[in-house]
Amino acid sequence: MDDLSEYRHDLDRIGNRVAGEVTLGRSRAWALAGCVALLVVGLLLPQATSVTSLTTLARWDSAAVAMPVRIFDAFVLVFGVVAALVALVRRRWRAATVAMLGSGLASMVGLFAVWSQAGLVTHMPHTPQVGLYLCWGAVMASTAVWLPVVVSAAPLRTAPPVTSGVLTPRNRR
Numbered sequence: 001m002d003d004l005s006e007y008r009h010d011l012d013r014i015g016n017r018v019a020g021e022v023t024l025g026r027s028r029a030w031a032l033a034g035c036v037a038l039l040v041v042g043l044l045l046p047q048a049t050s051v052t053s054l055t056t057l058a059r060w061d062s063a064a065v066a067m068p069v070r071i072f073d074a075f076v077l078v079f080g081v082v083a084a085l086v087a088l089v090r091r092r093w094r095a096a097t098v099a100m101l102g103s104g105l106a107s108m109v110g111l112f113a114v115w116s117q118a119g120l121v122t123h124m125p126h127t128p129q130v131g132l133y134l135c136w137g138a139v140m141a142s143t144a145v146w147l148p149v150v151v152s153a154a155p156l157r158t159a160p161p162v163t164s165g166v167l168t169p170r171n172r173r
Contacts, residue, residue, distance in 0.1 A: 022096050022153045024088070031145050032088055038138035039080045043073065045131030048117045053077075053131065065117065069132065072113035075106035080139045087146075093153050100146035103139050110136035 024032070043053040048065045053073040056065050079102025087095035114136060117128040 021091050022093050022149050024091065024149060028145055028149060029088065032084060032142060035138045035142040035145065036081055036084050036088075039076055039135055039142070042131045042134035042138060043076060043081075045134060046129040047073065047132045047135075048129055049127060053135075066113070068109060068113040068116045072106060072109045072132075072135070075102065075109055076135050076139055079103050079106055080135070080142055084142060084146075093150070096146060096153075097150050100143060100150045103143040103146060107136070107140045107143050110139060 045052065047053050047056060047069055051065050053076075056070045056073050057077065079099060083095065083099040083102055087099040110132075114128045114132060117132065
């Protein structure tokens with residue numbers, strides 16, 4: 001009986017590990033990798049007028065771009081690139097959830113970033129450039145690809161909680 005309890009413990013540990021994994025599929029994995037590649041390219045291209053995202057992330061005191069562009073670039077870097085790569089490599093449900101929620105939030109901040117650059121009134125011309133549009137489109141696509149992956153998998157597939165007869169029928173004799 002002691003040998004069987006060791007096997008049960010090993011099987012439970014393996015089952016819990018498998019329960020937290022997500023299945024991406026080949027096409028979704030390639031789509032997400034493409035979104036990450038587009039985000040990296042978009043971060044290297046000019047975001048506004050002639051300012052790249054490296055400038056917006058390195059110098060927060062620069063008046064060349066509005067604050068929503070800086071926040072958007074930070075969200076794209078953290079959630080769109082780093083969290084997505086971690087989720088792609090580890091294939092864990094929690095990492096995929098963080099990548100999906102962060103990409104969704106970055107999509108909303110991206111709307112404000114484009115709007116702030118297009119409507120910014122100063123003595124210098126400020127217009128959103130191709131890098132900002134590319135990052136915004138890629139982060140929205142990343143959110144759309146992550147969403148079915150996260151929703152289709154439960155966080156942990158464990159037994160239902162014990163309800164002590166409240167939701168389960170009682171055996172009457």
